[in-house]
Amino acid sequence: MTPPEPDPGRDAVTGFMLRSYAESGHLSFAAPSADVIVRRARRRTRTKVALSFAAVVAVAAGSIATITRLGPDPDRDPPIIGPTPTPSVSVSPTPAPPPTPATTSPSTPPPDRRTPSRSTSPTGTPSVTGSAPAPLSVRGVDWANATITMTASTGDECLTGRIRFVDGRGGGSGDAPHIRISSSYDEGAATFGDLNGDGRDEAVVYGSCLAGAGDEDASGQVLVVTGRSGQLVGSWVGTVAEVVDDVEVTGGRLVISSTKKYAEPEVPVDRTYRWTGTRYAQS
Amino acid sequence: MRGDQPDDRAAFDRFFQTCYGRISAQIHAYLGDRAEAEDVSQEAFLRAWQKWRDISSYDDPLAWVRRVAWNLATNRLRRLTVAARALRRQPVVPPVPAVQPDHVALVAALRTLPERQRRVIVLHYIADLPTAEIAASLGVPQGTVVSWLHRGRAKLAEHLSETSSGEAVTS
Numbered sequence: 001m002t003p004p005e006p007d008p009g010r011d012a013v014t015g016f017m018l019r020s021y022a023e024s025g026h027l028s029f030a031a032p033s034a035d036v037i038v039r040r041a042r043r044r045t046r047t048k049v050a051l052s053f054a055a056v057v058a059v060a061a062g063s064i065a066t067i068t069r070l071g072p073d074p075d076r077d078p079p080i081i082g083p084t085p086t087p088s089v090s091v092s093p094t095p096a097p098p099p100t101p102a103t104t105s106p107s108t109p110p111p112d113r114r115t116p117s118r119s120t121s122p123t124g125t126p127s128v129t130g131s132a133p134a135p136l137s138v139r140g141v142d143w144a145n146a147t148i149t150m151t152a153s154t155g156d157e158c159l160t161g162r163i164r165f166v167d168g169r170g171g172g173s174g175d176a177p178h179i180r181i182s183s184s185y186d187e188g189a190a191t192f193g194d195l196n197g198d199g200r201d202e203a204v205v206y207g208s209c210l211a212g213a214g215d216e217d218a219s220g221q222v223l224v225v226t227g228r229s230g231q232l233v234g235s236w237v238g239t240v241a242e243v244v245d246d247v248e249v250t251g252g253r254l255v256i257s258s259t260k261k262y263a264e265p266e267v268p269v270d271r272t273y274r275w276t277g278t279r280y281a282q283s
Numbered sequence: 284m285r286g287d288q289p290d291d292r293a294a295f296d297r298f299f300q301t302c303y304g305r306i307s308a309q310i311h312a313y314l315g316d317r318a319e320a321e322d323v324s325q326e327a328f329l330r331a332w333q334k335w336r337d338i339s340s341y342d343d344p345l346a347w348v349r350r351v352a353w354n355l356a357t358n359r360l361r362r363l364t365v366a367a368r369a370l371r372r373q374p375v376v377p378p379v380p381a382v383q384p385d386h387v388a389l390v391a392a393l394r395t396l397p398e399r400q401r402r403v404i405v406l407h408y409i410a411d412l413p414t415a416e417i418a419a420s421l422g423v424p425q426g427t428v429v430s431w432l433h434r435g436r437a438k439l440a441e442h443l444s445e446t447s448s449g450e451a452v453t454s
Contacts, residue, residue: 010440017389017443018408021312025409026304028382029311029321034296037329044329142337167341180419186358187330187351210419220422241422243357 133230138203141225141232143183143190144168148225148232150179158209158236181207181223185244193249195224196275202226204247204254207234222247222256224280237273237280254280295335299328302345305410309349310356312405315394323359327352349410350420353402360398392442400435403428 147164159177163170171178183190184206191204208220220241225234242258245268249255254273273280303324311320327348331338338344393401402421406412407428414432418425 010444011436014436014440014443017385018404020383021308021386021389022409022411024383025308025312025386028386029304029307029317029324031300031303032325034292034299034332037299037325037332038292038295040325041329041332044333144337168347182350186354187347208419208422245358 135200136227136230136232138190138201138225138227138232139192141190141203143181143203143205146181146232148181148234151233151235162231177210179207179209181205184247185220191247191249193254194252195249195254195280196226196228197252198228200226200228202249204237204249206244207236220244222254224254235280238271238282253283291335291339294339295332298331298339298344302348303328306345306348306352309405309410310352312390312393312409313353313356313402314360315390319359320356323352323355326355353406353420388443392439395442396435396438400431400438403431404435404439407432 143165144167145165147162148170149162150158150160152158152160159171159179163179165179165181168182169178169180182205184204192201193204194200195202203225205223205225206220207223221239222237222244223234224237225232227233237254238256239258242260244256244258246257247254248257252274255270256273257268257270259268272283274283306327307320307324310323311317314320314323330351331344331348338347341347393404396404399421403414403417406417406420407414414428415425418428421428
């Protein structure tokens with residue numbers, strides 16, 4: 001959609017300069033050798049590997065512990081409004097993550113490394129039977145290609161029910177209602193911590209929903225995902241359409257540091273949210 | 284999910300060499316600072332390499348890098364705001380030899396626009412994104428994006444016509 005042109009003469013000059021920049025502005029930027037990028041990534045990975053290994057061991061220990069105490073859970077998952085998820089639980093990825101998360105593993109790639117994780121078919125996923133499905137770890141989830149049951153949002157008309165994400169997008173194609181998801185606002189790692197007091201970590205990621213073409217609810221928002229009921233269940237938290245500077249789980253509460261988009265002056269705000277048993281409320 | 288095979292590395296090298304300039308140019312037009320733009324661009328590609336096994340299978344890996352770069356640039360811009368205000372009062376830094384004078388003038392003119400107008404103009408006219416996609420990424424209605432484009436372009440035209448009368452561009 002092109003806006004009406006205000007002044008043909010002046011605007012022609014502007015148009016010419018914009019086109020010129022679009023076509024050849026990149027020529028003045030010479031890419032360094034990709035070795036520079038790869039070496040920097042490797043240095044960063046080394047510092048993370050030790051930490052990640054410790055985390056995986058802790059998660060694995062947690063999974064074993066939870067198997068031994070299956071039973072009715074006193075707390076509930078967030079309410080799900082809209083399409084009801086199917087009773088047979090399909091999970092992506094598998095409940096027990098591999099001991100070497102690929103984001104930090106410098107070696108030993110799996111043999112089927114060329115197969116993208118999104119190709120996992122429903123028939124290939126474990127089906128959990130019985131009344132008390134094993135909780136699902138939210139660690140090691142490939143968020144761009146996960147299947148998440150979305151709970152109702154407050155105010156916005158986001159899709160609800162079970163959404164299968166492919167390349168970070170789930171729902172309809174084109175302008176049809178859909179949700180985009182990423183591990184964090186700036187595509188960094190997700191944040192983890194126990195937010196509902198059950199001893200298992202929730203994941204804090206980022207998403208945005210579009211209710212349809214030209215809709216006014218297209219807005220990014222923090223998304224908390226829990227795996228307590230054996231499936232990934234997501235709840236929107238906090239204010240929409242802000243620049244999210246940081247999220248932190250501390251003392252069982254979620255602190256979101258954000259800045260309102262386009263505000264003058266820009267003032268960062270910290271807001272704290274806690275799980276009430278049915279939703280995340282600001283406290 | 285970093286790729287470690289020679290094929291992965293070769294594909295990443297090609298992707299990086301092909302796309303680095305375009306991402307850097309877009310971020311430069313937005314931030315108005317070459318060094319910051321290159322820094323942001325390199326960080327975005329670094330994150331792409333860290334997840335290359337996934338990202339290389341995407342239909343449009345460049346879209347992922349662009350989104351990361353713009354999010355990083357938004358955060359960076361805030362820290363640069365104070366410095367940028369001071370810079371606006373100074374003559375534009377002499378460009379590197381390969382930079383066309385028109386491009387210097389355009390980037391200088393873009394710096395006079397409010398952040399949101401500059402952002403949508405760069406995304407639409409330079410990164411060639413449709414207004415619907417820009418609206419979705421910013422969390423604003425499409426009509427708002429069109430309105431910002433309209434106002435920003437009018438201001439840009441005004442500024443460029445003033446500075447094209449022989450005076451040095453001082454933005």
